[in-house]
Amino acid sequence: MKVTTRSQIDRRTNQILRIVFAWRIVFALLAGVMASNVWRAGFPDLAPWLGMICILILSAAAILSLFAAVQIIRRHHSARIISLTLDYLAFVFFAVLLLNTGEIFIGLDALGETFGSGLPYLGIVLAGYLLGSLDDYFPQRDRAPENSLKVLGRWLMLAGFLLFLWRIGTVEGILYFMGRLAGPAGLVSVAGVLIFGVAIWLMGMEGIAHALHAKSHHEQIISGWLFLSPNLLGFLIFFAGPLLLSFYFSFTDSDAFNTPNWVGFANYAKILNVRLALLSSPDQLAREVIDIKKYDEVGRLHIGNGGVLFAAADKFFWLALRNTLTFVLLVVPLSVIPALFLSSLLNSKLPGMKFYRAIYFMPSIAAVVGISLVWQWLYNATIGYINYFITTGIGFWNQIFNTAILDPKIQWVSDESTALLAVIIIAAWQSIGFNTVLFLAGLQNIPAELYEAATVDGAGAWDKFRWITVPLLAPTTFYIVSITTIQAMQVFEQVYILMNPPEGPNNSTITLVLYLYRKGFQNFEQGYASAIAWILFIVIFGLTMLQFRRQRRYSVYES
């Protein structure tokens, strides 16, 4: 009996193996033919570089599929892994195509409009739930189970759901979806989903796994990748893909509308093209010492009766870099040091402390745009509250102490010397709360015994803070400083909303991200903007690496 069954399974498995072998050959041929078609005729509405990527992907798929076919003959487990990978990716592709053909992605936006009209019916669902839950409170032993309130509640909930789905347009949705699928693109995508779905199912069969000598750890690997795949595919398509694309664009003159031309390192060369020139007098004109057709003055350093002039082919980049680094240098300490002290204060069990923690955290969760608009009003030089309090305070002081202190009438956002400071104050104020919460978490991980031992040894509050809290918080501090630095290097929203124009008086608030936004999305020099983005990446990467090295050197845990 056993032998008969095994021979039946083997025969069936062999048949399936023949099918999947044939499928691999067909797959390879299809992929190869498509790659060759794209190579010869191009792809309608596809940029040449996208065509190249298509050819590479299709060629790789064809080669891998052929290789898998060979491995099937050799009964090698790699055939299964390759087949499952190729079929899974193709399945995902056709599934997305299916959803796109059915215009589901477009319709998701529209769902918001109809969703509200169905909400009252969800009330019926809630009523059904409440009715069902009454059964737990008022059980009636003599009632048949099918007559219980729980069953009635379930049916009511189901009816409510159905009404809700009808109201939000499910019927129209199904009809529209089916209608879209009736077209050629819909039929191809449905066929693709079915074919690749069956291929995955066949290759996933236990008999095939055995026949291809798959071991349990191979199963684990496949399962692991399968679970990872949604995130991994999302990362590759929406993060790594654009990242590589922007790297490619940085070597082109892409304007987003026309086919980009390869320009090599021209974008980088222009950004980094700088000149230093000696000045014979502090107010010597730039045109006398540099070629003003190529360079613009960025700044000058006065030394005695002369000085040094710094000029660049793209002065805005260097101004933006200067402002961004200034911003980082001030924002990081202003948002980290107060947070450290604040967290020490809040790390106590005094009544009302949770309330204060929530208060300090609030700026971090508020929308940047809203916050910036509120600060814009506060900063207004003529009717803003900040200047009002300064004026009132100085008037009060002068009156009480009979002094003659002048009201500075600070023009927070319109004065070159204070504009960046105004942005720094907002950014620091907004970050302190979040950093405080992180420090609090770090503080609560420090063993209380250490403080107790220090107290026994006679250490005061400052000594405990300096010699226990600060060193043991080092990993948290490192994380906070790194994150705050990275965020500060990417400052954009506050400047864009607060300042008018965003560059501020005399370009005093132009920052790297603001500049690349201007270049990429207003001047549409996307190739150039990509080059700026990659330089920004290098600067951030360099700063973070420096922090890592410093952390390793001074880390209390590692030493």
Added chain:
Amino acid sequence: MKKSMFWKVPGLLVIVSFVLAACGTPAVVTEPAITEESSATEDASSGDVAIRWRTRPDNQEEIDVYSQISADLDAGLDGITLTYEPGGSEGASYQDQLRAEIAGGTAPDVFWIPGTDVADFATRGLILNAADLASSTEGFNVDDFYAGPMEHLTFNPETSASGADSGALWGLPRDVSTFALYLNMDLINEAGAPDPRELAANGEWDWDAFLDVAQKTRALGSDVYGYGASAWWGPYGVWLNASGGGFFNADRTACALNTPESLAGLEFQRSLYADYDVATPYGEDPEPPFRAGKVAMFQNGRWATPGIRTVEFEWDVVELPNGPSGTPGNWLFWGAYVINANTEHPEEAWKLVQALTTAETQGKISALGANIPSRVSQEALDAFLTFTPPANNQAFLNGIAPEADPTAEGPLWAGSWPQFDQIMGPAVQGVLTGATTVEDFGETICDEANKVFNQ
């Protein structure tokens, strides 16, 4: 098991249905159809061509009016089904979003852009040259609109010719606007300053008279200002224009910010901030203090009228004062409805552009008070005068009258306007905030600004 299935099945049903329900809505007319494919397809139910259009409204009231206009035109235009999409406000970067959509192939068939953007859009091939469509349209005449905008809208970059026979038509102006001074009459009366409206009526409204009113009202208190203007090219440009200067040379192929006339205009404006200290700090938004009753003369366009209508003090408007050149140097602001170069229905899109710029349609929009019709029509102008307050609506019409010689806001066909503005704006701000002298500005500005021209 059964219990668990009872919950799983409806749960799954709900999720699937949400997704499927999402597909049902494109049939709704008001829902924007986003894909090229769907915008290009004909309305399955009626056989009409679906056309999407967009403009930049400033508030919900304008959105409502444009939506109503779209519905009215939809009913009147045979074979066309319209979908109106309100664009983002100025702060939401209407143009940035639009450009991104054009790049992504999802932009509407017809959209509005500011006059300064026309060259950029046209030279990049993003908007359709409607000259052929216009020439085959019976009764269409470019002279029906203000000459300034039409000169730019009919500019042919290949021949550098403008006009009806230039072979180019990039769109039609939605509306026009110009600057005026919004007056806080309570402050002016309290200061005992002469009424600017009377001075203007008597031909005595010049820079000296303006300064006199500004100084008298400034003397009312340390927190009261005589004049306020926003920090962009429009407000500071008028002072340069009024003294005979300007941003560009005559054929707009080079920077003219360093001419003696331009520098004289800038110097006068600088003196308002630094020497006479009559103006709200440059770079600060002057509208809040004006609305708070702290500014006597607030320079802004017609678009500010709906907002100003809510203030509680007595207010009106007056035209800008005449400068040394004998004119106020005002701008003729405009924006245009243009056709997406990738539209699959250019004829229908052109019909819509015409329908959106009829006197009747423009009258409906002008009734809101935010703009002036772009058609040169006495009927339209008479109607505009009835849209009060302000009582002195005539000040806006005086600003765009030929005798005031307004400079039409214009694109830069020979260079990049955004880049020119990016260089000019901060440099002017440096002068007006005291960081740079006018002399230093004059010495260096055109060295830098001329780089944006195609030389």
